[in-house]
Amino acid sequence: MSIFKAIFQAVYYCLWGDLFTIPLPGGSTLGISLLVLILIPSGIYFTIRTRFLPFRLFPEMLRITAEKRNKSREGAISGVQALIVSTATRVGMGNLVGVVAAISLGGAGAVFWMWVTALLGASTAFIEATLAQIYKEKDPLYGGYRGGPAYYIHHLFVKPGSPKKKSVIAILFALSGLICWCGISQVIANSVSSAFYNAFQIPPLYTTILLVVVSAVIVLRKYATVKVLDVVVPVMAVLYFLFTIFIMIKNAGLLPSVFRQIFEEAFGIRQAAAGGFGAVLMNGAKRGLFSNEAGSGSAPCAAAAADISHPAKEGLLQALGVFIDTLVICTCSAMIMLLTPAGLTDGLAGMDLLQKTMGHHLGEFGVIFIAVILWLFSFSTFIGILFYARPNVAYLFGDNWLSQTLYKILALIMLFVGGLAAYTFVWDLGDVGVGLMTVFNMIALFPMARYALDSLKDYEEKRKSNS
Template sequence: MAMTIFHFIYQLLWGDLITIPLPGGSSVGISLLVLILIPSGIYFTIRTRFLPVRLFPDMMKVTIEKKASSQKDSISGLQALIISTATRVGMGNLVGVVAAISAGGAGAVFWMWVTALLGSSTAFVEATLAQLYKEKDPLYGGYRGGPAYYIHHLFIKKDSTRRHSVIAILFAISGLICWCGISQVIGNSVSSAFENAFHIPPLYTTILLVLIAAIIVLRKNATVKVLDIIVPIMAGLYFFVTIFIIAKNITLLPSVFQQIFSEAFGLRQVAAGGFGAVLMNGVKRGLFSNEAGSGSAPCAAAAADINHPVKEGLLQAFGVFIDTIVICSCSAMIMLLTPSALTEGLVGMDLLQEAMRYHLGEFGVIFIAATLWLFSFSTFIGVLFYARSNVAYLFGDNWLSQTLYKVLALIMLFIGGLAAYTFVWDLGDVGIGMMTIFNMIALIPLSRQAIDALKEYERTKKPR
């Protein structure tokens, strides 16, 4: 019975809720989450007057600003961006992009870019709201917040004696479920990659991974310090290796872009009945990768000690750009610059490793395994930072509940490293889907406050 309900929810969130027929026998299957996130992204993009394009220079400027105060244990806006980037940039940026192109062709990349543009506006709104409703964190120091907190303020009046909102509770529980599921997937991804690249038994890789993770996450404030080092290094190395690969194959670049744009709009895809796959694989990969609207990144955004809520909104919008336009595009280029004959019949990590072997020899296989380890490890640390505010909302400010959840996540990480697929892995997908539903319930009615804050921010920028 429980499994039946679980699979029903999974299909409701991620399955094709409606199917639109297209010429040539093609069709577009649209899931509930796509029906919610894409129209919302369009709405927020229009309401912010195309903020991702119009205020892109401001996004860049805010990254170099320091903390607004000297409050102990608080973090800067840039550090909050690094934490959210750690969770956005994960396995989906590597294997997920490869899977989207395998299923939908090169044109999926274009629709991934379009989704990122819309997602940036959504990320701006939710991060700005997280700042507007943040509160001091008595356990870790600095600030905390996120969707559970702004959902609470939407449904619970200030003079009410109620301590919790039902929707906020459901969001917080969904987040904790999601991050446990993700922990299992991370453990398995890392152990599998190292077994393929170095022939190291999964048990050894998993024990080392869990030990290192435990040392970091069970310390009070080690998370931010570690991510400050790991995230810029991993993203920078992956970017520069991709630039090297592009430079080696520079003569093929025009044909790659031609393939992306022609397959994104091509009549051939419509006639062959493949346009729906091109469109929806790009859209779904973009949504799942940048997480805009899911309510994850606002848990980090709320912790930023910054002098204007809009600035953190701009930083999180920039985070979507980093995730999709930069990192996901890197994976796409690595694959599209590889002769298709070499990767025929391969899927997932095997396909990506073969592509890297073609470009960089055995070093490429080792590099991509190490990159996956860094991406996945930083994601695990990042989601446990997110969990802080959700655990606190549900159970109050105490170290026992905080520590128990971390131990549970470490156990999931260990099990995932040793086990083959289990239904628990799908908890990540179901959890993030439910988070998105509950987050969007509050995000749309509260978005006016973020838009008003944006208008006020832009007024203060104008010369008097």
């Protein structure tokens, strides 16, 4: 076990630790991790190749969202429903506790760099989601369609007529995803049980049992997942957004100083002298990358399931999902924290810090509200990741209900254990899994990007000719 743990920690450090550091003025250093080294340049490259898609086509993203939905084939979901599923998993604890941690470690300036990574990540999200649409397959078990990185990676490495049945890289991606989502299940349950104990003094065992039972009822039914998320995700996102707007209006006089603080600290005007600019940039960038998941290959597992008239449409919808996650929900969490007097939260971290800030703004109701909203965020994340797991289980083990059901049961067990256990290194499975997914996904994304770019060109030409 100790050897396994040592290997695991080495992989974790290789993915998320600093591969090298760059010295900066004022004694600061900029640590560069492998994932930052992969994702930031990729985001810049794809933004240029798509001719600055996040800025140029943002109105088109909104138009597609409001577009009238055509009736989908049985078992299939619409493009907007695929966006809701991916939003369910993006909008999770990272938007609450993760943002708080980024600001605690990197200061207010970390928020600016989260915004930057979202703008860059939107183009990457477009490429991977469009590829997932291009290479989707019919799903014989659930109906509709399925796909994702495992499937387009397969097409890259396994040519038609080849005796090879599967691609090693595609297998590694699918395994990494299943490992990641089991790790996330544990963290989800622990955060929820902690929040409910703080808010209501409910013992973790009771909260965990309720979470597992409700989740089991949903995930073990064939078509319940998307129907539930269709209701839960919009409600939780709108509620969180509205309460944040209320808090911002209530503290309107402080907003100019908060935004000034964000921009001053983002560029190290204050941090450079203290040698902290590197922490500001990296905490913001890493949190932004982890939160919006662009490039990790998660969201394409939902994007492939969409029954939509053009692959580029789903790509644009998933690019919009990155904006919703980081520019809206993460910014809400940042505002809640930054509008709280600094001395009030000294020595606090994680859920305790977040609930303290909400208690400051909304009294006892704030503590209860954040516990309930975290329950909704976490519940929807768990439902969403099991939707992601479907095509990957099928790629690894074939089309059978046994393997699909066994993975769901394993995830439910992880959910139960996580609600009762204190932190263990097993929780880092989520970080390691998403890191490995990103590496394997990006291996295919660069050589295959031209197909997504061709799809974008075709879509824009058809739009122009019809207008």
